[in-house]
Amino acid sequence: MSIGNSPEDERPFSDVSEEAHTSIGRALRQARVAAGLSVDDVSSATRVRIAIVHAIEADDFTPCGGDVYARGHIRTLARAVRLDPAPLLARFDAEHGGRPAPTPAAPLFEAERIRPERRGPNWTAAMVAAIVVVIGFVGFTAFRGGDSNDAKDQVADGATPAPSKAESPTPKKDTHAGQKPEPSDSAIAAAPQDKVTVQVSAVDGRSWISAKDHNGRMLFDGLLKKGESKTFQDSSKVNLILGDAGAIQLYVNGKKIEDDFQPGAVERLTYTKGDPEVG
Template sequence: MSAVRVVGDFESTARGMSGDGEDGGDVSIGSELTAARERADMTIEQLSAATRIRTGLLVAMEADDFSRCGGNFYARGHIRAIARVVKADPAPLLASFDAEHAVEEEKARRDERAAAKGPTLHPARPRWAVVVGAILVGLMGWGMVRLFTLPSDIEANAGAKSTPTPAVTTPAPTPKPTTPKPVKPVKPVVPTKTKLTLTAKDDGSYVTLRDKKGKRLFQGLLGPGSTQTVTATGDIRISVGIPANLTITINNKRQSTKLYRFIAHPNGTLTKPK
């Protein structure tokens, strides 16, 4: 089937979704994706191999469930990748997707702003008038006590005899000789963790990252200009769709490769898996 025919079918179906076609019926994005795949004469497995999108996620998207895409950004990337494989124009589908999910994004932003606003607590202000009054009362009381006891203090001081205080001299301690401690040689620090940063360019690439035990650290489409950074103990296993569309940095060391599968090591190098 030619690319011109597929693009025409896409545009006509998209006009039907907006209500401008003769039938005027509403067609979901998932139905459009299914129709596009069938027009391209491809199965779910074939489309998954061509786009590197999991079959389960493709089935969910064709059922209008985009929640498993990891966000609207990745959902748009998947739609664009599918359209590229079936030789179709993704613009009508992306426009429909943005129109349907704009309300959900605005509601999510309002909820986040409402949750960020908490009750405002004002610190209690001290009652300065009470504090100043208490200080003045204390000073007045102290003055009255001194006024009535001052003559007695003078007489007592006049009759008292001064006794010289003997001076006591303490000899300074003799410092003990100190033996310098031997300096232990510092062993070079061997890195045990791997910090991997992938930056997408051109059309981006689909990426899967796993640690040395096989646990998935990240999986998804890196769109143009997007960056993904993960850190793990030991090696990180990487699978990419288009190596040329990625800039690779391992522990702040720039690397490049043409491999679709490789391993990043803590020492900043990458190797081909055995």
């Protein structure tokens, strides 16, 4: 019988350390517990769902959706529990057929390539353009019609009526100082019987004048220079204010008004239909 250790006791010890046999999930769980973190804490910090954290700690990587996602979750969880992710990833690659090869980029984007669409004619733009043309034509027609109506109302608004084509132009006569012009044939002819017509001429200087119709509407308000004249018509009455009545010669309903207005005198006059009379 031998004394001392038996041959079996002298055999070398086998490597039975826990680290050599610790799985990925167990290593992550131990590191989490050592860090004093719960599964909820890790899920909130990494945004990895609680169910996936439980599955990985149980070495079930199916809920990850593939090896690429599983490797990403392992790396994220390892950093959250202050564990080096490199050995865990190496062990995962060894147990699952190696690290996945990168996917070529071209096939991924090929499906997203969009063919250009054939566009038809832009009918909306054509309709808008047609509407603009129609509106412009209507506006131009209305503007031309307004010009025609304005020409008809020139006499009522205080403009001097133009002689008709049938009338021959009256030659101008030289006016010497101290002489007042005689009424022209056109002024007398332009005095219809159913209206009152007043012609104001500045023969001896300039004068400010104001003219209104029977409704009080202003026909003219301004300065009449020497040699200028204005003619006003209304259906019943014309009201005048002469700033310098002595410089003015009046023709009412085609007839000359004989007056004795003094130079610089202000006169307020009213004329109606019929014979000349001051109201």
